Amino acid sequence: MISVEEHLGRILQAVRQLPPTESGLLEAQGCVLAEDVTASVQLPGFTNSAMDGYAVHAADLEGASEDDPVVLPVVADIAAGNTNALTLAPGQTMRIMTGAPLPQGADAVVPVELTDGGVAKVALHAAPAVGQHVREAGEDVRAGEVILRAGALLGPGQVALLAAAGTARVRVVPKPRVVVLSTGDELVEPGREPGFGQVVDSNSVMLVAAARAVGATPHRVGGVPDDARQLTEALEAQLQRADAIITTGGVSMGAFDTVKEVLSKVGTVQFDKVAMRPGMPQGFGVLGAAQVPVFTLPGNPVSALVSFHVFVAPALRAMAGRPEKAWPPGFVPATAAASWPSVEGKMEFTRVVLDGDRVRPAGGQGSHMLGALAAADALAVVPPEMARVEEGDELLCLPLLGTDAP
Ligand SMILES: Nc1nc2c(c(=O)[nH]1)N[C@H]1C(S)=C(S)[C@@H](COP(=O)(O)OP(=O)(O)OC[C@H]3O[C@@H](n4cnc5c(N)ncnc54)[C@H](O)[C@@H]3O)O[C@H]1N2
Numbered sequence: 001m002i003s004v005e006e007h008l009g010r011i012l013q014a015v016r017q018l019p020p021t022e023s024g025l026l027e028a029q030g031c032v033l034a035e036d037v038t039a040s041v042q043l044p045g046f047t048n049s050a051m052d053g054y055a056v057h058a059a060d061l062e063g064a065s066e067d068d069p070v071v072l073p074v075v076a077d078i079a080a081g082n083t084n085a086l087t088l089a090p091g092q093t094m095r096i097m098t099g100a101p102l103p104q105g106a107d108a109v110v111p112v113e114l115t116d117g118g119v120a121k122v123a124l125h126a127a128p129a130v131g132q133h134v135r136e137a138g139e140d141v142r143a144g145e146v147i148l149r150a151g152a153l154l155g156p157g158q159v160a161l162l163a164a165a166g167t168a169r170v171r172v173v174p175k176p177r178v179v180v181l182s183t184g185d186e187l188v189e190p191g192r193e194p195g196f197g198q199v200v201d202s203n204s205v206m207l208v209a210a211a212r213a214v215g216a217t218p219h220r221v222g223g224v225p226d227d228a229r230q231l232t233e234a235l236e237a238q239l240q241r242a243d244a245i246i247t248t249g250g251v252s253m254g255a256f257d258t259v260k261e262v263l264s265k266v267g268t269v270q271f272d273k274v275a276m277r278p279g280m281p282q283g284f285g286v287l288g289a290a291q292v293p294v295f296t297l298p299g300n301p302v303s304a305l306v307s308f309h310v311f312v313a314p315a316l317r318a319m320a321g322r323p324e325k326a327w328p329p330g331f332v333p334a335t336a337a338a339s340w341p342s343v344e345g346k347m348e349f350t351r352v353v354l355d356g357d358r359v360r361p362a363g364g365q366g367s368h369m370l371g372a373l374a375a376a377d378a379l380a381v382v383p384p385e386m387a388r389v390e391e392g393d394e395l396l397c398l399p400l401l402g403t404d405a406p
Pocket residue numbers: 182183184186187199200201202203204248249250251252253254257278279280281297298299300301303367368
């Protein structure tokens with residue numbers, strides 16, 4: 001029996017960050033930048049108005065107030081999108097809209113609410129400070145400045161900045177393409193009614209969803225029967241399209257545990273019992289010339305999802321250029337709101353419901369119990385040395401509904 005840390009350590013030793021690729025901005029969301037990006041233009045690109053109102057020379061409005069306005073002629077209208085360079089002479093105003101270029105010479109904007117809204121001439125009831133409601137060219141980003149560094153995760157704000165600063169394509173670490181392959185003669189496709197002795201292949205649906213939630217690009221292969229030739233063929237076919245392969249089922253002590261039978265003979269896949277519950281039978285190794293990592297997760301549904309969170313998610317993040325800073329990854333502290341037994345000598349992952357920062361078990365803990373799994377908010381980590389959780393104990397928890405997608 002090996003520890004959770006040993007098995008994870010072996011996995012993280014073996015996986016590599018994927019080589020960078022060039023990508024359009026929309027496809028780059030959720031990826032990590034592979035190089036620094038500099039702005040090719042300044043932002044804002046030109047000095048413009050922050051308000052709908054009147055462009056003025058501030059000096060013309062000295063002493064203007066609510067009761068004692070200054071009245072000036074309005075010599076032009078400037079809408080957003082106006083591309084003519086205009087000049088404002090002293091003693092004049094121009095009506096200006098938000099985002100429209102400030103005319104040369106103007107140094108402030110009076111919002112329309114502080115005026116009578118005049119079109120030919122306007123009564124201005126306020127004396128603005130120089131620069132008021134003016135957005136200076138380059139005040140946000142200077143041309144040539146590094147706007148995002150290699151390693152930055154691209155979310156909506158980052159792709160917007162790249163677009164605005166003149167970058168349409170970027171070099172990123174791609175999202176790992178993850179093939180999910182379930183095994184077992186008992187499996188039927190989701191949507192089909194299982195006969196006696198059959199189960200719906202819910203694991204592949206679950207693992208595709210889990211892979212997507214950590215920012216990978218999953219591909220689901222329907223259930224493969226417990227047949228060595230068919231499994232070998234399926235694995236060989238999928239190796240072409242995969243940065244990682246996840247299998248479920250067929251790794252325990254059963255007489256028809258085909259994954260173990262097939263993968264023991266090829267690549268470097270090693271099968272171990274890991275001191276955890278659920279998720280004890282695990283396998284990991286690399287396959288083919290491209291050294292594609294293969295995770296063989298147990299078939300029990302809860303075991304498979306726990307194994308995904310503990311072993312596969314950190315590996316996928318490392319491949320995507322987002323290595324974990326610490327283990328356990330993404331875990332949050334919580335206080336036990338109840339007492340429950342745990343198994344000594346194994347790290348137990350109790351399905352819990354979260355109530356603020358307090359947790360209690362979410363119903364049945366059997367590794368086949370999807371009903372209780374779906375009712376859970378998080379996995380509470382009970383360390384191997386604890387035989388029992390007492391009310392008030394501090395535990396680390398992994399939220400189950402979290403998503404890495406920015
Ligand atoms: N004699 C022993 N028996 C078992 C041991 C052991 O150490 N000695 N370990 C148990 C543990 S712990 C686990 S976990 C399971 C793991 O078994 P396998 O990975 O070989 O999985 P299967 O036998 O194929 O299936 C187990 C269970 O899960 C259901 N299943 C499988 N695939 C799917 C799927 N795609 N979607 C939904 N459900 C699935 C399957 O019907 C079985 O009920 O072994 C224990 N046995």
